[in-house]
Amino acid sequence: MIEAFLWALGMGLxxxxxxxxxxxxxxxxxxxxxxxxxxxxxxxxxxxSGVFSFFLAxxxxxxxxxxxxxxxxxxxxxTMAVPMLADAQQLRDLGxxxxxxxxxxxxxxxxxxxxxxxxxxxxxxxxPIADEIGDAAPWIFAGAALLIAFTSKxxxxxxxxxxxxxxxxxxxxxxxxxxxGHGLSISFFLGIxxxxxxxxxxxxxxxxxRKTLERSKPxxxxxxxxxxxxxxxxxxxxxxxxxxQLAYTSGAAVVSSATFVFSPVAMxxxxxxxxxxxxxxxxxxxxxMMSVRNGTTESTxxxxxxxxxxxxxxxxxxMAAGPAAPLxxxxxxxxxxxxxxxxxxxxxxxxxxEFLVFGxxxxxxxxxxxxxxxxxxxxxxASWVMRNVSHEAIxxxxxxxxxxxxxxxxxxxxxxxxxxxxxxxGLMNRLLGVHSGVQFMGYYAAVLTVPALIAL
Amino acid sequence: xxxxxxxxxxxxxxxxxxxxxxxxxxxxxxxFLLGRRIFESTVDDQTLAQSxxxxxxxxxxxxxxVISARLFKPKRVVTEVEATLEGRRAALDAIAAEGGEWTDPxxxxxxVQEELRSLGLYDVLVEAHRDRQEEVTA
Numbered sequence: 001m002i003e004a005f006l007w008a009l010g011m012g013l014x015x016x017x018x019x020x021x022x023x024x025x026x027x028x029x030x031x032x033x034x035x036x037x038x039x040x041x042x043x044x045x046x047x048x049s050g051v052f053s054f055f056l057a058x059x060x061x062x063x064x065x066x067x068x069x070x071x072x073x074x075x076x077x078x079t080m081a082v083p084m085l086a087d088a089q090q091l092r093d094l095g096x097x098x099x100x101x102x103x104x105x106x107x108x109x110x111x112x113x114x115x116x117x118x119x120x121x122x123x124x125x126x127x128p129i130a131d132e133i134g135d136a137a138p139w140i141f142a143g144a145a146l147l148i149a150f151t152s153k154x155x156x157x158x159x160x161x162x163x164x165x166x167x168x169x170x171x172x173x174x175x176x177x178x179x180x181g182h183g184l185s186i187s188f189f190l191g192i193x194x195x196x197x198x199x200x201x202x203x204x205x206x207x208x209x210r211k212t213l214e215r216s217k218p219x220x221x222x223x224x225x226x227x228x229x230x231x232x233x234x235x236x237x238x239x240x241x242x243x244x245q246l247a248y249t250s251g252a253a254v255v256s257s258a259t260f261v262f263s264p265v266a267m268x269x270x271x272x273x274x275x276x277x278x279x280x281x282x283x284x285x286x287x288x289m290m291s292v293r294n295g296t297t298e299s300t301x302x303x304x305x306x307x308x309x310x311x312x313x314x315x316x317x318x319m320a321a322g323p324a325a326p327l328x329x330x331x332x333x334x335x336x337x338x339x340x341x342x343x344x345x346x347x348x349x350x351x352x353x354e355f356l357v358f359g360x361x362x363x364x365x366x367x368x369x370x371x372x373x374x375x376x377x378x379x380x381x382a383s384w385v386m387r388n389v390s391h392e393a394i395x396x397x398x399x400x401x402x403x404x405x406x407x408x409x410x411x412x413x414x415x416x417x418x419x420x421x422x423x424x425x426g427l428m429n430r431l432l433g434v435h436s437g438v439q440f441m442g443y444y445a446a447v448l449t450v451p452a453l454i455a456l
Numbered sequence: 457x458x459x460x461x462x463x464x465x466x467x468x469x470x471x472x473x474x475x476x477x478x479x480x481x482x483x484x485x486x487x488f489l490l491g492r493r494i495f496e497s498t499v500d501d502q503t504l505a506q507s508x509x510x511x512x513x514x515x516x517x518x519x520x521x522v523i524s525a526r527l528f529k530p531k532r533v534v535t536e537v538e539a540t541l542e543g544r545r546a547a548l549d550a551i552a553a554e555g556g557e558w559t560d561p562x563x564x565x566x567x568v569q570e571e572l573r574s575l576g577l578y579d580v581l582v583e584a585h586r587d588r589q590e591e592v593t594a
Contacts, residue, residue, distance in 0.1 A: 040514060043507040086554075093547030095539030096575055200463040201477075204470060213461040218531040225536055242567045282548070282556025283581060284568055332503060383534070390530040391466040396476030397521035400484030404513035407488060408506065 007050035008358045009365070011041065015058035016362075016369040023065030023370075024385050025394065026075045031322040031436060032193035032398065034059060036405055039186060039326040042333050048349035053362040055327060056302070060112050060366035063298050064105045068378045071100040071290075072224045073386065079435075080297040083269045087286050087293070094283070097224035098378075100290050103245070105374050106237035107291030108298045109367045110246065111253035115299035116359040118257035122303070123310035124352060130311050137314050138452035145441035148318060151266055153433030161434050162442050168424060169446035172417055180410050182331075185447075187406050187414040189325055191421030192439040194398060198419060199426025221386060226379035235375065237367075245288045248275040252292045253299040260307040260317045263437055264300035271296040302359075310355050313347030321440040460531060467531045476524040483520040488513030548584045558584040 022033055038055050046054070066077025071088045084104065091100035126133070133140065149158035169188060177183045191198070203209030241249065252271040259267060272293040279285040304319035305327070314336060315321045315328040327346050329336045334345035350358070373381075406414035428434040459469050492509035499505040552558060561572060561581040572578040 036514070040507070040510055043503075043510060045504060045507065090547050090551050090554075093539060093543045093550070094577065095544060096577065099571075099575065197464040204461055204463060204473075210461065213463065214458050215460045215462050215467050216458055218460065218533050219462075219467040220533045220535070223534050223536050225538055242565060242571070244565065244568075276555065280557045281559045281561065281564055281568075281581075282551040282584075283561075283572065283577065284564060285556045286551065386532055386534045387530065388525060390472075390476075390525055390528045391464070391468050392472045392476040392528040393521045393524035395464060395468065395473055396478075396480035396524045397517045398480070399477040400480030400517035400520050401514065403481050403485045404488045404510065404517065407485065408510045408513070 004047060004049040004354070004358075005361075007047045008053035008361055011046060011050035012053035012057035012362045012365040013369070015054035015056075016061040016366045019058035019062040020065045020366075020370040020373060023062035023077060024068060024381050025389055026066070026069035026073070026077050026385075030059075030062065030078045030080065031440075032190070034062070034323040035189055035193065035325055036186075036401060038324070039330050039405075042326050042330040045333070048346055049354065049358050051327065052346055052350060052355070053358050053365070055324065056305070056359055056362035057366040057369075059301055059305075059323070060108075060298060060363050061370040063108055063112075063294070063301065064366065064370035064374050065381075067101055067104040067108070067294055068374055068382050069385075071097055071104060072378060072382045073221050075221065080264060080268065080301070081294075083265060083272060084290060084293050087272075087289050091286055091290070092222075092224050099287060101374070101378055102235070102240050103287045103291040104294035105371060106235075106240040107245070107249045107293075107295035109237045109371055110241065110249050110291075111295030112298040112302060112363045112367070113360070114250055114253040115257045115302040116306070116363055117356060118254050118299075119260075119303040119306035120310060120352060120356045120359070122258050122260075123307045123355075126307065126311040133312055133316075134314060137312075137316065138449040140316060141441065141444045142449040144316065145438065145445045148263055148441055149434065149438045151263055152435050152438050154428075154435075154438070155433075157432045158434040158438055161428055161432055162438065162445070165424070165428065165434075165439060165442045166446045166450065168421070169443055170450050172420065173446070176410065176413060176417060179413060182410075184410050184414055184417055185325075185329055185331065186409050187418045188421055188443050189322075189440070190402055190405055191418040192425050192436050192443065193322070194402060194418075195422040195424075195426030195436065195439070196429055197395065197398060197426070198422030199430055202423055202426075223379070223383055223386065237371065241291055244279070244284075245291050248278075248288055249291050249295040252296050256296050256299045257303040259300070260304045262300075263318055264297060264304065267300045268293050268296045302363075306355060306359065309346055310352055313343035313345060315444065318437040318440065321444055322437060325440075469528070469531055472528040476520075476528055479524050479527075480517060480520045483523075484513055484516040487516035544580065548580075552584075552588070558588045560585050 041054050042051050066081050069075050070077045070081040070084055074089055076082045088100045146159055149162050152158045173183045256267050272289045275292040276285050276289045279288055304317040305324040308316045308320040336343050402418055406418050425439045460467055461470050488509055491512035495505035495508045
């Protein structure tokens with residue numbers, strides 16, 4: 001137990017520091033960075049407690065620092081931060097960008113601490129019917145995929161596009177299995193996650209596609225000035241929020257911890273609107289929405305990972321199917337058997353109590369690492385990243401990442417699979433509004449639902 | 457023809473991007489393949505040997521990113537702007553248009569009032585409130 005605790009402590013610290021830094025670089029898609037690094041930690045043989053803590057501390061820390069580009073630069077830290085952009089912009093115009101940041105990250109920290117125990121509680125309530133859910137999983141995945149598709153920007157087109165996409169995955173996986181003797185999973189994920197990048201690269205190579213990408217001047221950003229209103233000791237997140245904000249943020253955290261199959265972005269928008277509709281004064285309304293929304297990005301992330309992990313062992317949520325996928329399925333260490341539904345992953349390796357204790361530990365580590373950093377160095381960090389980390393360097397690193405991970409999983413064939421899935425998925429994303437969450441669920445529908453359909 | 461294009465959400469120079477991709481793939485792939493060969497013959501546990509190679513390969517991606525960042529500077533114009541009075545007035549209108557009302561700040565909870573005072577926004581909101589009332593009565 002002591003050893004497991006030390007692993008959780010050490011790996012949590014590494015995860016928090018690494019992802020706090022990554023969160024500053026806006027636009028780094030959470031799935032494309034969280035999933036490969038978590039996978040690496042699993043494959044290196046880190047014990048379950050360390051893997052879990054690494055992932056959770058990383059995600060929470062990243063969500064704290066991603067609020068920095070969102071509030072100070074007006075660019076979303078990642079897709080989860082998009083719903084907060086408009087509110088953040090208005091607070092910037094009012095001349096109080098630092099308030100937007102402080103309310104957002106304080107809400108995030110409070111929500112993360114609430115979400116862990118509640119997600120564990122809801123998972124425990126769900127466990128008695130876990131076997132039934134497991135048996136029905138192929139159909140639930142199909143239903144969830146259709147539902148998430150319908151709530152995406154693509155609507156009916158996204159639902160219809162699921163069928164050819166699922167068929168593409170089935171076909172590719174069958175061919176790959178014949179050639180290599182085993183199927184691929186990481187390569188598919190990477191293709192889906194980096195799809196928008198791969199599609200853009202193809203467009204850039206095509207003379208006609210390139211016209212849609214051309215820009216006449218560099219992109220312009222306004223960095224909000226550095227304003228610090230507190231002196232001496234670090235502000236306490238409970239004191240940064242007033243009583244009403246604390247109540248709404250906590251309430252939203254509890255409610256959103258229970259809903260684990262919905263899109264986190266949709267939950268974030270909805271919770272913010274709910275709180276916003278109950279507060280009249282323009283200033284108070286904005287600051288409350290900031291804290292509730294960023295809080296909800298934390299709580300949905302945590303719940304969508306923890307509930308399927310504890311109760312089912314199957315990645316039955318957009319988060320679990322995406323960024324958290326290696327916690328469920330990372331062959332040869334962790335596995336989900338598509339035919340039998342048998343699992344060997346964190347679900348089997350950690351007890352409910354361990355999920356609770358290590359979960360809270362990970363959140364505490366992330367808060368201690370990222371919260372003081374974001375509070376004191378936000379302006380300097382945002383400015384440094386904008387002036388020194390070029391987008392070219394990030395794209396180059398991802399190109400290398402795709403090659404290395406695919407060669408690892410299945411050689412050149414895997415590279416081609418990633419490029420194929422990325423091209424098709426990226427174009428579907430760009431042209432039809434079928435976001436990567438829909439495509440992740442589509443992948444699971446291909447792996448779980450299609451065999452069940454054939455067996456009927 | 458402009459070399460500036462927007463890829464994956466930000467503006468890049470297409471030649472610099474090609475260079476960065478070549479560096480990323482050119483450094484990471486050989487490092488991974490070489491690492492795998494070395495670890496396969498020196499580490500007993502073959503699964504672990506593969507994982508070590510992956511670790512080395514990902515480390516190489518990071519090295520490539522650092523080199524690219526040194527070679528290719530960001531194509532961004534970052535300006536620092538103070539909030540202006542005009543901007544503030546536009547923000548007050550925009551917030552009102554999206555459902556926020558400019559109620560009398562004196563009706564807010566004491567802690568919210570204190571927060572507004574410390575930010576120097578209290579009087580601004582009082583004025584915004586007065587303006588709206590005049591609009592209603594006018």
